[in-house]
Structure formats: structure tokens, C-alpha cells
Amino acid sequence: MRVPLSWLREFVQIDMPVEELAHLLNMGGLGVEDIRREDDEVALVLEVTSNRGDCLSIVGVAREVAALTGQSMLHPAAAPSSEGNGSDVSGRASVEICEPDLCPRYVARIVEDVRVAASPGWMQKRLVSGGIRPINNIVDATNYVLLEMGQPLHAFDFAALTDAAIVVRRAAAGESVITIDGLDRPLTDEMLVIADAERPVAIAGVMGGLETEVMEGTNTVLIEAAHFNPISVRRTRTALGMSTEASYRFERWIDPAGCLRAADRAVELMAKTAGGTILRGAIDKYPIKTAPTKVALRPAQVKRHLGIEVAPDDVQKMLRRLEFTVTVEDDIVCEVPTFRNDITREADLIEEIARLYGYDNIPVTLPSGVSPQAGEDDIKRLERRAKSVLMRCGLQEVWTFSLTRPEMIAKANMADGMEPLRLRNPLTEDYTVLRTSMLPSILEALSNNVRVGNHDVHVFESGKVYVPIANAQLPDEKRAFAIAMMGTNRSCAWGTAKDASGADFFVMKGVMDHLLRDFGVVAETISWQPLTDGGVFHPGRAATVVVADVQIAALGEVHPHVADEFGLPEKAYLAELDFDALARLARPERRYASLPRFPASNRDIAMIISQDVPAASVEKTIRARGGDLVVGVVLFDVYTGKGIDDDKRSLAFSIRFRSPERTLTDDEVDASLAGIKAALRKELGAILREG
Amino acid sequence: MESQLSELQEDARSRIAAATTTDEVEELRRLFLGKKGPITQILRQMGSLPAGQRPAMGRLANETRDLVKRIIAQQNEKLSSQEQETALREEHIDVTLPGCAQNLGNRHPLSIVMDEVCEIFTSLGFEIVEGPEVETDWYNFVALNIPPDHPARDDHASFYITDDVLLRTETSAVQIRTMENREPPVRVIAPGRVYRRDAVDRTHSHTFHQVEGLLVDEQVTFADLKGTLDTFAKRMFGHDVRTTFRPHYFPFTEPSAEVDISCFLCGGDGCGVCKGTGWIEVLGSGMVHPAVLQNVGYDTERYNGFAFGMGVERLAMLKFGIDDMRLFYENDLRFLRQFA
Structure with a gap:
């Protein structure tokens, strides 16, 4: 809201530079966003918080300045309703309020024989600076009062009101009104309207109607100054998808006690700028009076909440500066004027004290006490641990959105998955659902990088997926990790390192191994099972990781179709990890194992074996048969091709034997090895290469 | 011879x-x-x-x-x-040939800032808690003293799933869930992802991140709030940084304050970062509104407390001099590697 200083000065004395005034208001709770200097005018641009509807006017700001500087203020000139140069208003029009809860007060005054024309320059200038377009001297006068006193007014062309009647009622179903912006507004019985004897002529507190609009040729005007229920106005204008200067103020509460005075001010201005005769008196229907609220403050609470000592006398003085009527019983009891509907309880008074005392004058202390739970809980610690492992593996952390769109999921060939949670009111088509997998969004991160020329991308994300639960209000928000790899991950384009291999399935698997090992998952309990469903993955190059019958991850090469969809120029690899499941398995504590005291013996074996036998089965057989003496099994060669049948391959293992109790003899090792070989032949059909 | x-x-x-x-x-x-x-x-x-x-x-x-x-x-x-x-x-070599190494992974800049904020508060005895991002109207609004039809809801344009379920607009909802489950003292911070129905541009995003804090105990004062946040600001932005507290309005705190820090770049003289004012707004805070404490069944005659919140993106933009919020979510490695 804009506050020209010259206007403000009409009501309160300002004897400080504008910067100082801005600081004073800022530190008093009226945020000054800007100081604008235009022509000969200096204006403050204020950010008025939604609890302070009373400050949405020049007079309201003046009142605040007066309170902060400890002075009193003036009020705008107004033509009291007891005066007026015309005949008495009574009998000239009728006002009926059918919904007193929604309209506790309705004041009408009438000015006749006006000459509708442009308003004077000084008035137009102030309206424009307040962001309101000048229309004519009558409408401008109402808007002037809106800016000045915060009371939205409406002027009706009196002759257009059937039977000179004002009826404040709910709209009937099927009714509509054309508002002054020319739009036909269908109404519902949830909406309060101003009607004449026949039809709605305005939407209460939101906008007037076109048919009763004041225009050139209008002779008599009826000025409305009412108080409408804030919630009712908010619902109506939300339902109509509009917001006006009037509705903005009604929503934030306008002072019901001020209606009459605002009407008086308006007719005063109209008489001045449009001539005419002010009818004596006002029609003032006030079925539900808002009484000033009484709020008690126990002086000790000031110290308790603010940590400052303020003498009770000073407390009273501060509250009086706010125009509160203060009486002292056991407590300090304030009668709060009706323009301050935000003051309803003790805490509100304490805030007023803090504001006037000055936040900067409150000391700086630290709270006492220690917390046994301080720090991170286990799951956060594990998450940090996993992130650390992945970064040590050379993966860059990314953060992607949890919101995505079904097309993105379809692009990742994952549309067959669970139905995601859908936003009822998305802002754009790009973000309409909550992800149920991390993979589409990390694919998008790869794609984003390819677009800017980064083809070597090794990244991970720690995030959440949102799994709908049937018949539950809220979804299961599961912690998940995603990993994506494409190209090489070395900072070298020359020498031997240049040839170091780029991403492939086994690089991804190696990362997963590191993570599982770091979390203390026992290697023997991990099962790598081929994942042949396709979807986002290559059906022959993907796996699930299963530990103790629980699937904790899926990983593999990106399906070529998907890679195409995302514009990936090279083979890419993905993994997604159910972090909650992994965390449940985590045993990250370490126990020291004594170092071996006796030397080990190594034996290499090579075999030709069916392609159908997984390498893991060979290793398992070696370990099972070798027993405790076998302390290490390393696969060091896999060969297919020339000299080997198409359905077979050659595998070579290095086996390490050791006893914790003695140095093994060659005979012992050879005997064990012979047993292993026999088992491989018998159980797996391996042909051992001797030599 | x-x-x-x-x-x-x-x-x-x-x-x-x-x-x-x-x-x-x-x-x-x-x-x-x-x-x-x-x-x-x-x-x-x-x-x-x-x-x-x-x-x-x-x-x-x-x-x-x-x-x-x-x-x-x-x-x-x-x-x-x-x-x-x-x-x-x-055998001499050209020592100026480039080094060869596996690339290192590093944290996302938002992680760096979030971790730093969490570290500072955990060292001050706060506990990290989390809560759901898909939240009910009660936890996100009503329990925080924002009833239906409250104008403050305008500042929290929300994505709804159903009439009563929405994507949380602030992590304050976690405060309510935490208080419901325990008696004071409560001393927690809640980092996390929040959503507002805002279009994405240089300074807005439908998704962003916050860290909110809550301390409830016997005899907590506004002075304690000032001390806690002043300590935070100095650790986060440098020991020369000063703080100032301005009255503001949040429905869930009373009194409420916005916290400005003196500009850590120009020292308060005025520069581009602080828009010439010497001050930068970094936090919202206040004494927990008694209605909020009552909503979780706390005895307001015995307990009171303070709460505060900050935007992680905003802190990161200030700290690293980033001028476009979208960079955080595009994940361009040329951007992310700058924080290695």
C-alpha cells in the first residue's frame, strides 16, 4: 500500500526525515518496502500484514505513527449526519438487512442534485498514487475515502434502485448480476448481495453492479458504508475468482464503528467536488453491535514471555498510546477499540508491549537446559552414511523434484507401476503427480546434462517416493536412493587412465557392494537375482538385490528405448534403493578381527562350464566344499569365444587357503583343492583345466 | 722392479x-x-x-x-x-601434464546449507525431526492457528490432493506432530521439502526447502529467541554479523519477528546483495502462539516457547551468490561441481 507523506501529514505530525520514519515503522511492525520519490511527492510503500486491516488506510497508518511517536492525531473532516443542507433522509429510502450475521451494519446517506464530472486534480492524483483509476467525482470520492479511512464505500445511482430500496440478502439460486467490470456473475445462495426491491444490484463487499452505476447524468446518489462479515466476503470473492480493493479490506476486518463517519466524510467530499445537496441524517441499520473487547494483562507475563522488566505504569502508558482504554484492577484491563480486531488475548497485548518497547531493546540471552535427544536420529545418521559412501564412490549428489507428470513416468517405461497421487489443482501440466519412483526424475537429470553437453554423468539422489495406501488419508513416504551413471568418471583424457572403463553394470554393482558392505550387510546373505521384466531396465542386464527375502534394490542398464526417449547418447545405468529396507538391515558397528598369524597358500583353478551356471554358484560351491580353510575366492578371468563351445565359458578363480592355527602343508592344500574340483565337476558339470 | x-x-x-x-x-x-x-x-x-x-x-x-x-x-x-x-x-616426466583421478562426488549446495544449519542447531542442543510432506489441513493450517478462510492462507497457495490433504506449505506442521507426541522440554528443528502453488522462475519454485525450529520449555523468553538466532546468524554468516528483529505477523507466533542480518558482504554499508540497505532478511520467528500450544494440550501457564523458520534456497543463494533458483533443480554438473 502506498502512503503519500503529504496525505499522512494531514493527520499526524512528522518531524523527522522520511528514512527515519521508515525505520520507525519497520521497527514498529509496518514493513516499509520502498520509499518512492515522484515529482514533488514522497510516498512510503507499505507491506501490511493480514492481521492489521486497520492499517490499510492513511488514517490507520497515521494512528500507528502517533502511537509509535507518542503524539495524538487528527481525523478527516466530515459532514456529520445531524447536519446537511437538504431535507431529512428518512422516508426517502429503505434499508433492510436480512442477514445481520453477514452484515451487522449498513449505513446509507443520500446526496441529490450532484453534477457528475471529473474530480479535481488533487483528488485524482491521490487516487492514482494509491493505484486506483479516477472515474468521476462521485466514484472518486468513495475511493478517496477508501484509501483515506479504509472503509470501502459504494455509490448507487439512486434513481436506478427500484422502490428506493436496499435489501441486504443472500442471492437466490439462479440470480446473477452484471458487475461494473461488465462481467455477468452467476450467484449462489452462499453469496451476500445488495438488492433493490427486485434484483441484486451489487455483490456485498466485492463489487457494485453495472445497472446502478453512477455515471454522467446521475442526479442523486446513495452512499453505502457497511460492515460485512470477513469470511463471507472472502468466500464470495474466492468463488468468483476475483479480489478487489474493497474485498481485500473487508476480508481483513474494517471497523464497524467507523461506517457512519466514513459515509459522512464521503458526502462532505461529494458536496465539495460535485455540488449537490446532502440530505440530513443517515439511515443507519446496526442490528449487531460489535462491543469493544476487554483483554486482561497480568504484568508478570510481560517478563515471563519477553525477558524484560517494564514498570506497570509504563505498560499502561504504552497501551494508552494505542488508544486502548486501560483500567487497573488486579490485572491491567484493556478495552480494545473495534478497529483492532486482532487483539483478543493476553499474548496480543504482550506483543503490543514488545513492539512499542522496541524489539532491539530486548536483551539477548540463551535458553537453558540440555536435551538428551539432541542431534540426529538413527535413520538420519544412516542416510548421511549412505550419502558419504556414494560420494566416496565418486557420485555427485543431485536434488530433483518430487512432483512430476505421468508422461515422464511413461517415458521411463514405468507407467505400469502403481497409480501415483495426483494433485487436484496443479499449476502446470509439468507437475501433476507425486513420484512413486526416483528413476524418472534422475533420468531427467541425465537428460538435462546431456542437453548442455555433459556426457559423463555419475550422480545420486537421496529422496522420497510417495506410495498411496488404500483407505489411508496419507501416503507412505518412503526414503529412497537413486543412482545414475553414464560415461566415464575420471578427470583424465590422456595416458593409461584414459582407457579406464566407463560406466557399466558391474561398476554400478561395485557401488552397491560398497554400500552394502558399509552398512554391515553380510555378503553371504545378499542374493543378486536377474530382473527380466524390462520396464526401465534392459531385460538381460538388470538385477534385484535381495537380502533375507527382502528386495532392497533394483539396478541395471537403461532400456535402449528409454535411453532414446531421454536422449541419452550412451549406455546409462540406474539403481533405485529402498532405503527404509536397507536401514532395517544395517549393522554398521565394527568389531576388530585379529590379523592372520600364519601364511596363506594360493591356488588358481580354471574350468569350462555351462553359461547357465551363475558365477555366484561356482564361488558358493568352492566355499562350501573348501570349508573354513578357504579364506578368499577371487574370480580373475571370464572367457568365451574361440576354443570354447558357444554354450560354455571359461572361468578362472584364485583360491586362498589359510588356517588360523598353523601353516598349512602343500599336501593339505592340495587335498582340499582336489575336493573342490571334484565338487565342481560333480555338482556343476565343470571341466577343470589341468596344468 | x-x-x-x-x-x-x-x-x-x-x-x-x-x-x-x-x-x-x-x-x-x-x-x-x-x-x-x-x-x-x-x-x-x-x-x-x-x-x-x-x-x-x-x-x-x-x-x-x-x-x-x-x-x-x-x-x-x-x-x-x-x-x-x-x-x-x-626417466624424467612432464610434471605439468594433467593429473588423473576418479572424480569426487560432492554434496548438492542445498545439502551443504541444510547440513550446516542442522549442525549449528544440533550443537546448540536441538534434535532433528522430520514429518510427512503430504499433510492434512489440520497439521498444516488449523493447528497452527490458521483456520479455514483465514487471509494468511493467501500466502500459502497450496497444492491439494483432496479437500483435506495437501502438500505441506511449511515444515511447521512437524512442530505440531512432535509436540503431540511428547511433553516439554521440546527442542527440535525440522528440515524438509515444502510446496507452494508458485510458478518456477528466478526467485520462485513450487518446491523448496525449509528448516524450522521449535523450543518449548518452562520460562522461555523472547530474549532467548534473540540469543539463539543471533548465535545462529553469527555461526552461519560470520562472527561480525549483527542481527535485528522486526515485528511481523505469523498466525502461529505472538509476538512475531522477522530477523535481518547485517550484510555479510558489505558489512552493512549497502551493496547489491542487500539492495543498498545494509540488511538482509533471513528468518521468520516468534514466541509460539498460546493457541498452538493449547491445540496440542500443553499448559500455557507452565510452558511457552519460540519457533523460527528459514528458507534453505534463500540462504544458499545468499551464501554462494546464486541468482537463479532454477539452478538448484536442473542439476547441471557444471553448477554442482562448483561446490566441491
Whole structure:
């Protein structure tokens, strides 16, 4: 809201530079966003918080300045309703309020024989600076009062009101009104309207109607100054998808006690700028009076909440500066004027004290006490641990959105998955659902990088997926990790390192191994099972990781179709990890194992074996048969091709034997090895290469 | 024979010294000290000498042999160290060729800032708690003293799933869930993802991140709030940073305050970052509204507290000088690697 200083000065004395005034208001709770200097005018641009509807006017700001500087203020000139140069208003029009809860007060005054024309320059200038377009001297006068006193007014062309009647009622179903912006507004019985004897002529507190609009040729005007229920106005204008200067103020509460005075001010201005005769008196229907609220403050609470000592006398003085009527019983009891509907309880008074005392004058202390739970809980610690492992593996952390769109999921060939949670009111088509997998969004991160020329991308994300639960209000928000790899991950384009291999399935698997090992998952309990469903993955190059019958991850090469969809120029690899499941398995504590005291013996074996036998089965057989003496099994060669049948391959293992109790003899090792070989032949059909 | 030996010494000395490789020296060693060499020959001729001359001449011959051995050893030592130096010289590399390493992964800038905020508060005795991002209207609004039809809802344009379920607009909802489940003292911070129905541009995003804090105990004051946040600001932005607290309005706190820090770039003189004001707004805060405490069944005569919240993106933009929020979510490695 804009506050020209010259206007403000009409009501309160300002004897400080504008910067100082801005600081004073800022530190008093009226945020000054800007100081604008235009022509000969200096204006403050204020950010008025939604609890302070009373400050949405020049007079309201003046009142605040007066309170902060400890002075009193003036009020705008107004033509009291007891005066007026015309005949008495009574009998000239009728006002009926059918919904007193929604309209506790309705004041009408009438000015006749006006000459509708442009308003004077000084008035137009102030309206424009307040962001309101000048229309004519009558409408401008109402808007002037809106800016000045915060009371939205409406002027009706009196002759257009059937039977000179004002009826404040709910709209009937099927009714509509054309508002002054020319739009036909269908109404519902949830909406309060101003009607004449026949039809709605305005939407209460939101906008007037076109048919009763004041225009050139209008002779008599009826000025409305009412108080409408804030919630009712908010619902109506939300339902109509509009917001006006009037509705903005009604929503934030306008002072019901001020209606009459605002009407008086308006007719005063109209008489001045449009001539005419002010009818004596006002029609003032006030079925539900808002009484000033009484709020008690126990002086000790000031110290308790603010940590400052303020003498009770000073407390009273501060509250009086706010125009509160203060009486002292056991407590300090304030009668709060009706323009301050935000003051309803003790805490509100304490805030007023803090504001006037000055936040900067409150000391700086630290709270006492220690917390046994301080720090991170286990799951956060594990998450940090996993992130650390992945970064040590050379993966860059990314953060992607949890919101995505079904097309993105379809692009990742994952549309067959669970139905995601859908936003009822998305802002754009790009973000309409909550992800149920991390993979589409990390694919998008790869794609984003390819677009800017980064083809070597090794990244991970720690995030959440949102799994709908049937018949539950809220979804299961599961912690998940995603990993994506494409190209090489070395900072070298020359020498031997240049040839170091780029991403492939086994690089991804190696990362997963590191993570599982770091979390203390026992290697023997991990099962790598081929994942042949396709979807986002290559059906022959993907796996699930299963530990103790629980699937904790899926990983593999990106399906070529998907890679195409995302514009990936090279083979890419993905993994997604159910972090909650992994965390449940985590045993990250370490126990020291004594170092071996006796030397080990190594034996290499090579075999030709069916392609159908997984390498893991060979290793398992070696370990099972070798027993405790076998302390290490390393696969060091896999060969297919020339000299080997198409359905077979050659595998070579290095086996390490050791006893914790003695140095093994060659005979012992050879005997064990012979047993292993026999088992491989018998159980797996391996042909051992001797030599 | 004597002159023969001294000639021999001279000859050996000059020829060995002239040798340029250890191989040459070896050849000379064989020549002088070998079985057919002159010294061996002289020693063999010892028998033909008169008995009286033999001891002296024998000593002289042995001395000559030892001397030649010493010369050879010296020359060998000299040459081999020269040869090694040459060999090492030939193995030289261009040390300005680029280094080769596996790339390191680093944290996302929002992680860096979020971790730093969490670290500061955990060191002040706060506990990290989390809550759901898909939240009910009650936790996100009503329990926080924002009833339906409250104008403050305008500041929290929300994505709804159903009438009563929405994507949380602030992590304050976690405060309510935390308080519901325990008695004071409560001293928690809630980092997390929040959503507002805002279009994405340089300074807005439908998704962003917050860290909110809550402390509820007996005898907590606004002065404690100031002290806690002043400590935070100094640790986060530097020990010279000052804070100022401005009254503001949040439905869930009373009194409420916005917290500005003196500009850590210009020191408060005014620059582009602080838009010439010398101050930068970084936090919202206040004493927990009694209605909020009552909503979770706390006795407001016994307990009170303070709460605060900050935007992680905003802190990161300030700290790193980032001018476009979208960079955080595009995940361009050229951006992310700058925070390694």
C-alpha cells in the first residue's frame, strides 16, 4: 500500500526525515518496502500484514505513527449526519438487512442534485498514487475515502434502485448480476448481495453492479458504508475468482464503528467536488453491535514471555498510546477499540508491549537446559552414511523434484507401476503427480546434462517416493536412493587412465557392494537375482538385490528405448534403493578381527562350464566344499569365444587357503583343492583345466 | 722392479681415471689385477729376487695392488653414481601434464546449507525431526492457528490432493506432530521439502526447502529467541554479523519477528546483495502462539516457547551468490561441481 507523506501529514505530525520514519515503522511492525520519490511527492510503500486491516488506510497508518511517536492525531473532516443542507433522509429510502450475521451494519446517506464530472486534480492524483483509476467525482470520492479511512464505500445511482430500496440478502439460486467490470456473475445462495426491491444490484463487499452505476447524468446518489462479515466476503470473492480493493479490506476486518463517519466524510467530499445537496441524517441499520473487547494483562507475563522488566505504569502508558482504554484492577484491563480486531488475548497485548518497547531493546540471552535427544536420529545418521559412501564412490549428489507428470513416468517405461497421487489443482501440466519412483526424475537429470553437453554423468539422489495406501488419508513416504551413471568418471583424457572403463553394470554393482558392505550387510546373505521384466531396465542386464527375502534394490542398464526417449547418447545405468529396507538391515558397528598369524597358500583353478551356471554358484560351491580353510575366492578371468563351445565359458578363480592355527602343508592344500574340483565337476558339470 | 712398480702405479692411475664407464673400469681391473696382469706377474717373479730384497719388494707389490684396487673402487663409485644420475635424468616426466583421478562426488549446495544449519542447531542442543510432506489441513493450517478462510492462507497457495490433504506449505506442521507426541522440554528443528502453488522462475519454485525450529520449555523468553538466532546468524554468516528483529505477523507466533542480518558482504554499508540497505532478511520467528500450544494440550501457564523458520534456497543463494533458483533443480554438473 502506498502512503503519500503529504496525505499522512494531514493527520499526524512528522518531524523527522522520511528514512527515519521508515525505520520507525519497520521497527514498529509496518514493513516499509520502498520509499518512492515522484515529482514533488514522497510516498512510503507499505507491506501490511493480514492481521492489521486497520492499517490499510492513511488514517490507520497515521494512528500507528502517533502511537509509535507518542503524539495524538487528527481525523478527516466530515459532514456529520445531524447536519446537511437538504431535507431529512428518512422516508426517502429503505434499508433492510436480512442477514445481520453477514452484515451487522449498513449505513446509507443520500446526496441529490450532484453534477457528475471529473474530480479535481488533487483528488485524482491521490487516487492514482494509491493505484486506483479516477472515474468521476462521485466514484472518486468513495475511493478517496477508501484509501483515506479504509472503509470501502459504494455509490448507487439512486434513481436506478427500484422502490428506493436496499435489501441486504443472500442471492437466490439462479440470480446473477452484471458487475461494473461488465462481467455477468452467476450467484449462489452462499453469496451476500445488495438488492433493490427486485434484483441484486451489487455483490456485498466485492463489487457494485453495472445497472446502478453512477455515471454522467446521475442526479442523486446513495452512499453505502457497511460492515460485512470477513469470511463471507472472502468466500464470495474466492468463488468468483476475483479480489478487489474493497474485498481485500473487508476480508481483513474494517471497523464497524467507523461506517457512519466514513459515509459522512464521503458526502462532505461529494458536496465539495460535485455540488449537490446532502440530505440530513443517515439511515443507519446496526442490528449487531460489535462491543469493544476487554483483554486482561497480568504484568508478570510481560517478563515471563519477553525477558524484560517494564514498570506497570509504563505498560499502561504504552497501551494508552494505542488508544486502548486501560483500567487497573488486579490485572491491567484493556478495552480494545473495534478497529483492532486482532487483539483478543493476553499474548496480543504482550506483543503490543514488545513492539512499542522496541524489539532491539530486548536483551539477548540463551535458553537453558540440555536435551538428551539432541542431534540426529538413527535413520538420519544412516542416510548421511549412505550419502558419504556414494560420494566416496565418486557420485555427485543431485536434488530433483518430487512432483512430476505421468508422461515422464511413461517415458521411463514405468507407467505400469502403481497409480501415483495426483494433485487436484496443479499449476502446470509439468507437475501433476507425486513420484512413486526416483528413476524418472534422475533420468531427467541425465537428460538435462546431456542437453548442455555433459556426457559423463555419475550422480545420486537421496529422496522420497510417495506410495498411496488404500483407505489411508496419507501416503507412505518412503526414503529412497537413486543412482545414475553414464560415461566415464575420471578427470583424465590422456595416458593409461584414459582407457579406464566407463560406466557399466558391474561398476554400478561395485557401488552397491560398497554400500552394502558399509552398512554391515553380510555378503553371504545378499542374493543378486536377474530382473527380466524390462520396464526401465534392459531385460538381460538388470538385477534385484535381495537380502533375507527382502528386495532392497533394483539396478541395471537403461532400456535402449528409454535411453532414446531421454536422449541419452550412451549406455546409462540406474539403481533405485529402498532405503527404509536397507536401514532395517544395517549393522554398521565394527568389531576388530585379529590379523592372520600364519601364511596363506594360493591356488588358481580354471574350468569350462555351462553359461547357465551363475558365477555366484561356482564361488558358493568352492566355499562350501573348501570349508573354513578357504579364506578368499577371487574370480580373475571370464572367457568365451574361440576354443570354447558357444554354450560354455571359461572361468578362472584364485583360491586362498589359510588356517588360523598353523601353516598349512602343500599336501593339505592340495587335498582340499582336489575336493573342490571334484565338487565342481560333480555338482556343476565343470571341466577343470589341468596344468 | 721397483721402478717397474711405480710406473705401473702411474699407468693404472691415469688409465683408470680416464675410464668413462663402469664396463671400462672392469676391463682395466682385469688388465691390471687379473691372473695374467702385471702385478700377478711381478709377484710371481718374487722367487727370482735375492732373499733380502723379497720382503720389501713383496710389500711394495702388495701395496701397489691395494692401491690399484682402491683407485678402481673410487672410479667405480664415481661412475656408477654418474650413470644412475643419467638414467634417472632420462626417466624424467612432464610434471605439468594433467593429473588423473576418479572424480569426487560432492554434496548438492542445498545439502551443504541444510547440513550446516542442522549442525549449528544440533550443537546448540536441538534434535532433528522430520514429518510427512503430504499433510492434512489440520497439521498444516488449523493447528497452527490458521483456520479455514483465514487471509494468511493467501500466502500459502497450496497444492491439494483432496479437500483435506495437501502438500505441506511449511515444515511447521512437524512442530505440531512432535509436540503431540511428547511433553516439554521440546527442542527440535525440522528440515524438509515444502510446496507452494508458485510458478518456477528466478526467485520462485513450487518446491523448496525449509528448516524450522521449535523450543518449548518452562520460562522461555523472547530474549532467548534473540540469543539463539543471533548465535545462529553469527555461526552461519560470520562472527561480525549483527542481527535485528522486526515485528511481523505469523498466525502461529505472538509476538512475531522477522530477523535481518547485517550484510555479510558489505558489512552493512549497502551493496547489491542487500539492495543498498545494509540488511538482509533471513528468518521468520516468534514466541509460539498460546493457541498452538493449547491445540496440542500443553499448559500455557507452565510452558511457552519460540519457533523460527528459514528458507534453505534463500540462504544458499545468499551464501554462494546464486541468482537463479532454477539452478538448484536442473542439476547441471557444471553448477554442482562448483561446490566441491
